Structure formats: structure tokens, C-alpha cells
Amino acid sequence: MKALVLTKKEHLKLQELPDVPLKSHEIKVKVNYVGVCGTDKHLYQGLPGSGEANMPVVLGHEISGVVKQLGSEVNSPLKIGDRVAIDPNIPCGFCQYCQEGRPQLCEHNQAVGVTRHGGMAEFVNVPESNVFRIPDSLSLKAAAMVEPVSCAVHGLDELIVKPHYTALVIGNGFIGQIFTAILAKSGLKKVDVSGRNPKKVDLLRKIGATEVFNPEKEQHDETYDIVIECVGYTGTQEQAIASARRGGQILMFGVSGPDDLIKINSYDIFFKELTIKGAFINPHAMLDAIQLMAEKRLDVEPLITHEMRLEDIPDVLGGTIDYKITKAVIRMD
Ligand SMILES: [Zn+2]
Ligand SMILES: [Zn+2]
CATH class of the missing domain: 3.40.50.720 (NAD(P)-binding Rossmann-like Domain)
Structure with missing residues (x-):
């Protein structure tokens, strides 16, 4: 599959990657849209995002798409073809913070597009609990913004x-x-x-x-x-x-x-x-973000200023072309 890989600090490469085998409790999502975020720029520059980048890594943590394949032991009611948004953060579940119900403070947090391969690729594999079905009223383009919106929802929850x-x-x-x-x-x-x-x-x-x-x-x-x-x-x-x-x-x-x-x-x-x-990342906030957007209490599409191709992103993150972006999404086909 085609993927944009951060190979080392300030080195992005559009590569053909072998398809990553799906683990038993994971879901493979065909990516439709993926947002470009300030965090991606930080990771590109060698700074931490929600964790340290585990290079080489496929960037992209603001992801929408369609369920392509279910792992052998998936319990989620999701079906192949369902339209979904992804929560990129994967807390460990056993540290003190996780057990207190504060997974955003997890000491071993993994994150899609940071510590493991993300959505700037044709497909992404994510744990089943990180995949959220979206209603028909929410477009896949808007759904790529569920993650940043969920971070704002968490901020307001505070x-x-x-x-x-x-x-x-x-x-x-x-x-x-x-x-x-x-x-x-x-x-x-x-x-x-x-x-x-x-x-x-x-x-x-x-x-x-x-x-x-x-x-x-x-x-x-x-x-x-x-x-x-x-x-x-x-x-x-x-x-x-x-x-x-x-x-x-x-x-x-x-x-x-x-x-x-x-x-x-x-x-x-x-x-x-x-x-x-x-307020750090997005604990317990995905459902509220999806609801706000599905009801159009928050209409994000007019706020997306650029729709780009994967090929454009090295220039965006490297700053070699100033596109005057407020918010960009990458459309994958
Ligand atoms: Zn982000
Ligand atoms: Zn934890």
C-alpha cells in the first residue's frame, strides 16, 4: 500500500509498504480522509506529539474511513463497509491513571500515527475499541475532524x-x-x-x-x-x-x-x-464529538481550508510551500 512515512527527523517518504497483518482484536480501515495537524509538524521536527514518534512511522491520527476487514476475535458489532472515525489513542488499561479512569495520563499510551502506523496510507490497523461508527448525516470528510473536535470536547469537559x-x-x-x-x-x-x-x-x-x-x-x-x-x-x-x-x-x-x-x-x-x-488529548470524548458534528451543532466542513493529496504533504510539513493553511485534510482514493 502507498503510505507517507516519517523515516527520521525531517525526512518524509512516500513509500510502497507491505500490507500489515491484522491482529485478532484489530480492525483494518480503508482510509478516506486524514487531517494534517500541528502535531504532525511537531513530530516531523523531532518534537513529541501525544508521545514520541516511533520512527519509521506512517503519520496521520485524524482519520475517517470504511471498515475493510475484522480481526479473527473482534467483538465489536462493526461490519465490513461501516463508515467510521478513529480514536488514535491507545491507553494501556493497567497503569494507575488508566485504572482511575484518566486514560489520557496513561504512562504507556500508544497512538496511531505517532507510536504506530497511522492514517496517511491506504489502510490502517487499529484496535477494535478505537473504531467508532458514524451516522449517515456526518460526511467522511467531516469525520476526519472527530479527533481534533474530541480534544476540544475534553477541554470543555474540564x-x-x-x-x-x-x-x-x-x-x-x-x-x-x-x-x-x-x-x-x-x-x-x-x-x-x-x-x-x-x-x-x-x-x-x-x-x-x-x-x-x-x-x-x-x-x-x-x-x-x-x-x-x-x-x-x-x-x-x-x-x-x-x-x-x-x-x-x-x-x-x-x-x-x-x-x-x-x-x-x-x-x-x-x-x-x-x-x-x-487538557491533553481526548478521553471519553469521541461520542460527544460525533454527536455535536452529526447534529450540525458544529459544522466543521466550512472550517477545512485545504483538501490535499498525500504527495503534497512533505512540502506542507517541511514548510517549503506556504499554502496558508488553517486546516487541511488529505483525500485518499
Ligand atoms: Zn491532531
Ligand atoms: Zn495506562
């Missing part, structure tokens, strides 16, 4: 969200847009967005942003009950904490560098009773 609250989303990229759309539909008093690209203002308003402002041009003194940081730069992280009102909750969602440090006014944490939370 927060207390009330109708009279106000929220600020920092960052107008794909994840910032997802948070904006979900929060707007959950009926908050207002959902403002801070982002630098003026070309995105109309789209952000359309998906429910109350006000969009450019932090470089406008001084914004308002403070918020909920602040979601989706950029991952130290400056915007500090801005996020400073933008919370008393009793506010700050969700650190953007991925910063492993050694980044930020300055926090520790008196503020005490005096304002701030809650600062992290």
Missing part, C-alpha cells in the same frame, strides 16, 4: 460552563474556531475571539463570535469567566491568565515548547481565585 458566563478564545486557528462554535452554541452570554488575521473575522462572526479583536491593534481591558488559550505561545498564555476575571477559569489548550516558561502573578491566583487547567 470547565464549568454556565449560560451567564462570558468567554474569550485566544487564537483564530482551527481549534480556536471549534471552541468558538461550540461555546457559541452552548448559549453563553458572549464569546469573544482574540486573533491577528483580519481575513478570519467574517467567518468567526458567522460561527458565533460576539466580538473579534486584534490584540496587536486594540487594547482590551475586559475580563472573562472563561479564557481558552489555543495558540501555545508564552505571550498569549500570559495574556490568557491576565484576561480572566475573578473566579475565572483558564484552559491552556495550545501546545507550547516543552521548556517554555511563563510569568504568572501569584497573588492574582490567590486573590482572583483563578483556576488554570490543562
Whole structure:
């Protein structure tokens, strides 16, 4: 099968790989769409994703497709031909965190497209418990976004969200847009967005942003009950904490560098009773992500800016061509 393989740091190769034999509790999925994610770029650069890349590895963890083959001992009711989305994370099930019901913190997490072959290939083999059937109302293109949406759902699961609250989303990229759309539909008093690209203002308003402002041009003194940081730069992280009102909750969602440090006014944490939370990957969130998208409470297709070919991806991840991507998916045929 044709596959895009990260052979070593900064080396991507389109290769013909032998078909990987299916284990007894695995399902082979024919890939239709696979998303390209900031994590893929990090892995390409030799940085960790949800784990260390186990090279050579086929990238791609945002996957939709159709069930092609069932392993000999599969118990799942899925049938050949079912349309599915994939949860790439495979917790061990026996470490302390797994046994506490916090699989995202698993000490031995495996991940499709990170530690084992992923979806930038014609086929991908995944454990049966990681394969989720999608309803007819959800397109396969949109279904490739179930994984990133599920990560946002987990982030929101970490927060207390009330109708009279106000929220600020920092960052107008794909994840910032997802948070904006979900929060707007959950009926908050207002959902403002801070982002630098003026070309995105109309789209952000359309998906429910109350006000969009450019932090470089406008001084914004308002403070918020909920602040979601989706950029991952130290400056915007500090801005996020400073933008919370008393009793506010700050969700650190953007991925910063492993050694980044930020300055926090520790008196503020005490005096304002701030809650600062992290959210890592997508525990128990796939079903909610699928439901939100199937009901069109979150319509992701208009947020996908590029549909690409596998052949395009070395230039995308290597940065040799700037396609001005907010979110790209690869269509596999
Ligand atoms: Zn991703
Ligand atoms: Zn575990």
C-alpha cells in the first residue's frame, strides 16, 4: 500500500509498504480522509506529539474511513463497509491513571500515527475499541475532524460552563474556531475571539463570535469567566491568565515548547481565585464529538481550508510551500 512515512527527523517518504497483518482484536480501515495537524509538524521536527514518534512511522491520527476487514476475535458489532472515525489513542488499561479512569495520563499510551502506523496510507490497523461508527448525516470528510473536535470536547469537559458566563478564545486557528462554535452554541452570554488575521473575522462572526479583536491593534481591558488559550505561545498564555476575571477559569489548550516558561502573578491566583487547567488529548470524548458534528451543532466542513493529496504533504510539513493553511485534510482514493 502507498503510505507517507516519517523515516527520521525531517525526512518524509512516500513509500510502497507491505500490507500489515491484522491482529485478532484489530480492525483494518480503508482510509478516506486524514487531517494534517500541528502535531504532525511537531513530530516531523523531532518534537513529541501525544508521545514520541516511533520512527519509521506512517503519520496521520485524524482519520475517517470504511471498515475493510475484522480481526479473527473482534467483538465489536462493526461490519465490513461501516463508515467510521478513529480514536488514535491507545491507553494501556493497567497503569494507575488508566485504572482511575484518566486514560489520557496513561504512562504507556500508544497512538496511531505517532507510536504506530497511522492514517496517511491506504489502510490502517487499529484496535477494535478505537473504531467508532458514524451516522449517515456526518460526511467522511467531516469525520476526519472527530479527533481534533474530541480534544476540544475534553477541554470543555474540564470547565464549568454556565449560560451567564462570558468567554474569550485566544487564537483564530482551527481549534480556536471549534471552541468558538461550540461555546457559541452552548448559549453563553458572549464569546469573544482574540486573533491577528483580519481575513478570519467574517467567518468567526458567522460561527458565533460576539466580538473579534486584534490584540496587536486594540487594547482590551475586559475580563472573562472563561479564557481558552489555543495558540501555545508564552505571550498569549500570559495574556490568557491576565484576561480572566475573578473566579475565572483558564484552559491552556495550545501546545507550547516543552521548556517554555511563563510569568504568572501569584497573588492574582490567590486573590482572583483563578483556576488554570490543562487538557491533553481526548478521553471519553469521541461520542460527544460525533454527536455535536452529526447534529450540525458544529459544522466543521466550512472550517477545512485545504483538501490535499498525500504527495503534497512533505512540502506542507517541511514548510517549503506556504499554502496558508488553517486546516487541511488529505483525500485518499
Ligand atoms: Zn491532531
Ligand atoms: Zn495506562
